[in-house]
Amino acid sequence: MPSQGPARSLQHALRLDLVRSEKASVHLTTFVVAAVSTILVTRAYLALTGYPQIGGDSGLHVAHVLPGGLLMLVGLTLGFSYIGPGPRPIAALLGGIGFGLFIDEVGKFVTADNDYFFEPAAAIMYVVFAGLVVGAHAWRRYRPLTDEEKVANAAHVLVDGLAGRLTDTRRQEVLRTLDALGDVRGARPLHELLSQVEPRTPTVPQRLERLWHRVWGLFDRLAGSRFAAPVLGVLFVVQAVGAALVTIGLWRSGSSYAITLSGVLTGTAASLVFVALGLRRWRTHDRHSALGWFQRSALTSLLLTQVFLFAASQFAAVAGLAVDLALLGLVGNGRARALADRDR
Template sequence: MPNQVTAPPMRQAQHALRLDLVRSEKASVHLITFVVAAVSTILITRAYLALTGYPKIGGDSGLHVAHVLPGGLLMLASIVLSFSYVGRGPRPIAALLGGVGFGLFIDEVGKFVTADNNYFFEPAAAIIYVVFAALVVGAHAWRRHRPLTDEEKVANAAHVLVDGLAGRLPDRRRQEMLATLESMGDVRGARQLHELLLSVEPRTPALPQHLERLWQRVPEGFDRIAESRFAAPVLGALFALQALGALIVAVGLWRTGTSYAVIMSGVLAGTATSLVFVVLGLRRGRAGDRRSALDWFQRAALTSLLLTQVFLFTASQFAATAGLVVDLMLLGLVATSRARVRR
């Protein structure tokens, strides 16, 4: 009897707390745009300030307009753009503006975590890195463990139809969505959306679609490598480059003295762990278990991303940025290869 009384209110509470969010199939593409724009903005900003002697906007008047302020305005523009227009058109531009704005914002994190507003606070680089690493890895794990449902795919098709009805749907995107709907069979709404998309007249892609297509070529390139006979050599070369770069930095730190002992230990520990995972992956690959081998390779790349590069960022931002690029390439290639194995 008590369960009969309390069950309906509990179900009502669960329903009230549920957000009913529908995931976008282009989320990873927009995330790449956001991260690349943010990281590029940080590097360009730091390089510009170093070359110009760290000027202050406002001069000697006592005022200083920190670049966190235009960063906030760009993020505001991204948010306003996202909820002011329907369809997919504004998404690539919003991701670009938001990435640049967030890069300007997070670049000054040292001022917000120190009592003396120290822009040159050394651990700030590691904080910046951890934020981006957590964003990329969290999104990757979320999509991997929860692929889009059929209902979400239909909802994405309906979103694409909005662009078609407004006369702003490129033919390539239209053909992609038609093929997706055809493969879904009798899922509710798929057939009706297919008929509506057939009646839509495609248009020449606008600038946002060109930007989206540019980033779409990244996973397409990974897919071409994964299906070629060069997949294993490319993986091996990237892992070797990753380990060699980390060891070179570790040796450089060792020569500077004992002040970097903790950082050097972290770099060596992360590199050693990644190499162990690579060896285990090679053993599984030779045994014929390709899926398990790729799982170990993915663990090796994630270990480098979340451990080795964090310590590297504290010592050398530019070396860690190069390592970050290599790790992202490894994760992309491994993820594509795992998807092919599953298919």
């Protein structure tokens, strides 16, 4: 119909032809871990040194949001200035440190009196990082790369190879991917070119990327071992006991934490219900469905329970965050294995 012509033209004009990176979740994990670690180190240092101000009594105050912005600028500049995937690990690391310094002062941005100690600031920071983690998790699970995007990623890696910046481990990994793609357009020519590339010793950024591969490899091996179920059980017990202890502490502290207490109780109750449903599925040998319920439990804790915990006890919430990330890593790899076994 003629009326659909302008609408289709507008849709085509607004569409962003973006090719997704297969390493996006790895780089985002580096970014989040660097940012959270920076916040914890910064706050610990300031508490131990009595919150000194750069500039002293001169009337100047150099807030650490400024070096944070400069580090984010450096990370962006690396991405703008160099081609190929080589600079991305170090850009993710520097950008994460810079963003941690930036968002650590969010209390000053949202209060009229520039209150660095604004209590809800911790919850704001937590929501931002939880959103990033969950977004990356959903991206990996629900939107796998197409064959064409895999070929495009291999071509991106070839850039490093032609410049003499490609390690043999990475080259072999991409060659296996291209072998599996078979006759997909561009796969065979790229395979031939990559086979002729001379590998080199890993650089510091590539070693950083390999570190994350080892972490995910550990989760994958653990998910496929006979210790997977006991480890999951221990993590869920630690999660529930930790929330219970914080709840008791909040209840004893008085009514000022009534909203936080309600949030922690609601999140913990929902997580336990999901665990119970998962155990029920596990007993019927429906492992994929069981792991799905376990995943919902971990996400509920991450997005609800820990948010309220952060408002009351940052250290307890950080510990809960570590447990939830371990659960998501283990459950995610377990689901991938269960799905592969089911499709065979």
